[in-house]
Amino acid sequence: MVGITDRVDSLDPAATYSSGAWDLYSNIYQGLLTISTGSEEPVPDAAESCGFTDNAYQVYRCTLREGLKFTSGRDVTPEDVVFSVERFHVMADRQQAEAEDDSIAEEDKFRFSGPIQLVRGVEKVRADGMDVIFELSDPDVTFPFKIAGGVGSILDREEYAEDEPTEASVGSGPYRMTEFSDYDEESDTTGQAVLEPNPDYKGALKVSDYPVTLKFYGTSEALEEAWRGGEIDVNGGKMEPEDIQRIDRNDLDIRYSETTGLSIRALVSTIDSGSPLADKELRKLAAMLIDRDAIARDVRLHTVEPAYSLIPVGVTGHGTPYYDLYSQESIDDAIDDVMASGTSLPVKITLGFAASVNEPEAELVVQQLEAEGVFDVTLVEGETPGSLPGAMGRKELDAYLIGWRPDFTDPDTYTDALLSSDSALAHGLEHEEMAELMQQTRSELERGNSGELFREIQMLAAEEAVVVPIWQDRTFVIADRSITGLQHLRDAGGQFRLWELERF
Missing domain, CATH: 3.10.105.10 (Dipeptide-binding Protein; Domain 3)
Structure with a gap:
């Protein structure tokens, strides 16, 4: 059990830019690229290889791995990658069109808060056999970094609508999600996401041997109470400063990690x-x-x-x-x-x-x-x-x-x-x-x-x-002594690496 305080306001990578949601994306979805543990450079994940094909850094080509499968059972195809990127633009265009349409009541207009700016430079994306080709409007050497994050999540095009958010969780990442409920503020009910290792995952990341349950707490006080009560094995949420100061770094029953955030x-x-x-x-x-x-x-x-x-x-x-x-x-x-x-x-x-x-x-x-x-x-x-x-x-x-x-x-x-x-x-x-x-x-x-x-x-x-x-x-994480991998749980690129956690 891993306790956090971030909220998950959508399961759709095109619908939100919140950190709590992106924590889930890096575990249930797969991108062409990822940031491997201990590195700051993108490496192929769903792709076999990727690279710029021109000196102007405006054409980026990736070759998709063979044999990738979504948790729906469908094969992952280059067309799914194209769909996943294009829908950001489709939704952004829909929002703009409805914003300018006086015939639509203000409260009925489509609202879009997805991270369009990360892919706004993609002028065109197309499939060519097992390759995906991105044509950028301007030179951008940071493009590989961008699609190695949540915005690069590859979705099953048969499970998601093109022009509006869809509350599905069909990906090809290291975990499959079998249950989800967010924290309910009205009833003060803790939410949870139950993640099981995905046996069909193929990519750069190691496949965990352990299922993980993320528990979503409404307050830092509730998180602290759960930790002290033995409800969770890992306290990875936002702790109150007083609670951080009270941690006994020399306690042999816990593991403690503090890193510069x-x-x-x-x-x-x-x-x-x-x-x-x-x-x-x-x-x-x-x-x-x-x-x-x-x-x-x-x-x-x-x-x-x-x-x-x-x-x-x-x-x-x-x-x-x-x-x-x-x-x-x-x-x-x-x-x-x-x-x-x-x-x-x-x-x-x-x-x-x-x-x-x-x-x-x-x-x-x-x-x-x-x-x-x-x-x-x-x-x-x-x-x-x-x-x-x-x-x-x-x-x-x-x-x-x-x-x-x-x-x-x-x-x-x-x-x-x-x-x-x-x-x-x-x-x-x-x-x-x-x-x-x-x-x-x-x-x-x-x-x-x-x-x-x-x-x-x-x-x-x-x-x-x-x-x-x-x-x-600064990032503080504490866990039961039997849990290892805390130092790799959060990385500089914003990934929440649940697959790094192990129990011995």
């Missing part, structure tokens, strides 16, 4: 003209008022590190642009400038957050934003982290706090995904210079040489203050 926490603001935060100077003032050290110390109890960069420590392109820019400015001067422009203080804004473990942090952020009399904040709790961008898109929020876990092991996952005009964060920012620089980074094959470009992108982002980093995480 690559996830960040950020404040995301809208630039919609109907929001006060459409004013860049107010966004910048909000960024200046956030005291990261106080949050890391007083709420997170030093279980995280203050962050002044969207790209974390340890990743190419890391810097301190949000410190470099804002530490030089006076809050009093910034307030005077805002008032001189005719803005009356305090400015009323609505701030969203999700998950009970984040409530104390959200309350402290409210105190910090209100401390100088600049803002009057209404705090709103969302059902799930994935619901927050949609709420902001519907103009129910002016800003929200959210965690971001990388999709793949490249700095592009922190810039393009967070700052692009079609970002799943739904902030609405369009910045031509940043977009050009991001495209330039995707033409650099030697990723270590792109650091300066990424730092330049982040400085522009700091000036816009639409996405503002607050902290970088």
Whole structure:
């Protein structure tokens, strides 16, 4: 039994961008590529081989393995791969068409929150025998990294609708899911996913000898209670900082793993003209008022590190642009400038957050934003982290706090995904210079040489203050002494490697 606190808001890889759902995808679905344990480079999984076939890095070809089977019993074909990628575009196009159609009532319009930006550069995808050929609109050396994650999940085209989410779980990954229920908030009922090793799996990953049951808890308190009560063997969810501090690292009855995380926490603001935060100077003032050290110390109890960069420590392109820019400015001067422009203080804004473990942090952020009399904040709790961008898109929020876990092991996952005009964060920012620089980074094959470009992108982002980093995480996992493989459970590319867990 593995206990977690993330929510699974959809079983369909095209329907959501939430970390809880993607934890499942890496176990029940298979992609052409994956990130193998101990590596940061994509390796063939459902594919026998993959590679760019041109010097411009715009044509990518993969040859599918023979003998792959879905849990439905059907053979996996190149046509299934084509279908799985094309439906992202079909759903995104449907959303846009219905958004512009006044004959459809607003509440009846199709809503799509899938990670379209990860595959938006696929101009065309086609099958050629056992090969799948991707034609990209622009050079993109990060494309293999992208399809090695959840967005590359291969679906059975006979089990999924092309133009709307489908709550099936038919894949060809290392596990088959035999039972699923998410946490029910109304009844406070724990959910679970029962996973059994898939005997038909063929690919780069080892096939586990052990079935796994994921238990979904509604709160960190419930997770801790389950751990202390012996309900679960592995505590892999978001623990309260106090619970982390209480762990006895020398307890011979447990295994303990602590690693530097690559996830960040950020404040995301809208630039919609109907929001006060459409004013860049107010966004910048909000960024200046956030005291990261106080949050890391007083709420997170030093279980995280203050962050002044969207790209974390340890990743190419890391810097301190949000410190470099804002530490030089006076809050009093910034307030005077805002008032001189005719803005009356305090400015009323609505701030969203999700998950009970984040409530104390959200309350402290409210105190910090209100401390100088600049803002009057209404705090709103969302059902799930994935619901927050949609709420902001519907103009129910002016800003929200959210965690971001990388999709793949490249700095592009922190810039393009967070700052692009079609970002799943739904902030609405369009910045031509940043977009050009991001495209330039995707033409650099030697990723270590792109650091300066990424730092330049982040400085522009700091000036816009639409996405503002607050902290970088550390990952804590504890388990019964009989369980091994904890150090490989979560990787830098966001995969949840249940197949690495063993009992002895």
